[in-house]
Amino acid sequence: MNILITGATSGIGKQLTIDYAKAGHHIVACGRNEEALAALQQQFPDHIAGQKLDITDAEATVRDLRGYTDVDLVILVAGVCEYLDMDAFSADLFARVFDVNVVGTMRCVEAVLPNLKSGSKLVIVGSTARLLPFTRAEAYGGSKAAIHYITRSLQVDLEDRGIKVLSVSPGFVETPMTEQNDFEMPMQVSVEFASQFIRKGIDKNRLDITFPRTFGWFLKFASRLPQSWQLALSRRFKQAS
Numbered sequence: 001m002n003i004l005i006t007g008a009t010s011g012i013g014k015q016l017t018i019d020y021a022k023a024g025h026h027i028v029a030c031g032r033n034e035e036a037l038a039a040l041q042q043q044f045p046d047h048i049a050g051q052k053l054d055i056t057d058a059e060a061t062v063r064d065l066r067g068y069t070d071v072d073l074v075i076l077v078a079g080v081c082e083y084l085d086m087d088a089f090s091a092d093l094f095a096r097v098f099d100v101n102v103v104g105t106m107r108c109v110e111a112v113l114p115n116l117k118s119g120s121k122l123v124i125v126g127s128t129a130r131l132l133p134f135t136r137a138e139a140y141g142g143s144k145a146a147i148h149y150i151t152r153s154l155q156v157d158l159e160d161r162g163i164k165v166l167s168v169s170p171g172f173v174e175t176p177m178t179e180q181n182d183f184e185m186p187m188q189v190s191v192e193f194a195s196q197f198i199r200k201g202i203d204k205n206r207l208d209i210t211f212p213r214t215f216g217w218f219l220k221f222a223s224r225l226p227q228s229w230q231l232a233l234s235r236r237f238k239q240a241s
């Protein structure tokens with residue numbers, strides 16, 4: 001398969017890139033970190049091509065990704081996480097997070113969509129943070145709720161073109177992103193586990209790839225409770241953090 005992966009320079013995207021390369025696929029690995037891209041290329045010269053890409057740069061994103069005309073699978077992993085401080089409420093923080101997680105991801109879709117043929121797959125990485133109102137996660141959780149909704153709408157609208165759109169919602173995964181967290185992260189999994197679960201889900205065309213399973217089930221159940229119960233749960237998480 002020819003695969004295009006954003007966020008390939010670190011964490012989940014990097015592990016997916018390595019695992020798909022090991023399985024013999026050809027990957028266009030995207031990210032801003034040129035050193036990380038060069039290292040991936042050096043490790044798998046016949047299977048990985050690095051593409052320097054900042055998805056907040058609208059013109060460059062569309063120009064550079066439009067050039068890849070033969071892609072079977074696109075996995076949009078690139079994302080950022082910033083937590084809000086109520087004593088320094090900042091709309092700019094929302095702009096930064098949404099510009100990468102939502103608008104940047106859609107810039108990638110805009111770029112690749114004209115070249116996606118029937119039978120190809122578009123995979124978009126969100127988060128289980130979309131399922132409950134977590135403390136200080138107004139921007140991050142909001143962006144992931146938005147991306148999940150958009151992904152589901154795309155499932156409806158790209159079906160006629162034969163493009164499978166799959167939504168990925170990870171729980172806590174050990175990556176540089178979660179290294180910054182100073183709170184307990186229940187049921188945290190390794191990037192290797194995350195990559196394997198995501199690849200299996202993609203193989204099986206699962207519309208909703210949520211993991212780890214127990215964590216996902218718990219949050220999905222919680223998200224169906226009355227809002228006052230959800231607030232009580234979120235309050236407990238806040239006190240524990």
Ligand SMILES: NC(=O)c1ccc[n+]([C@@H]2O[C@H](COP(=O)([O-])OP(=O)(O)OC[C@H]3O[C@@H](n4cnc5c(N)ncnc54)[C@H](OP(=O)(O)O)[C@@H]3O)[C@@H](O)[C@H]2O)c1
Nearest residue numbers: 007009010011012031032033054055078079172173175177
């Ligand atoms: N780790 C978790 O527990 C967890 C849980 C749920 C969801 N997720 C989601 O999974 C995805 C990957 O997270 P991760 O934990 O692997 O994070 P990570 O290790 O921090 O990696 C983030 C990736 O996004 C790329 N990126 C960030 N801003 C970018 C930009 N402006 N343009 C292009 N690429 C950009 C980074 O590449 P460069 O710096 O090279 O640009 C990097 O490759 C994110 O969407 C995240 O929200 C993670």
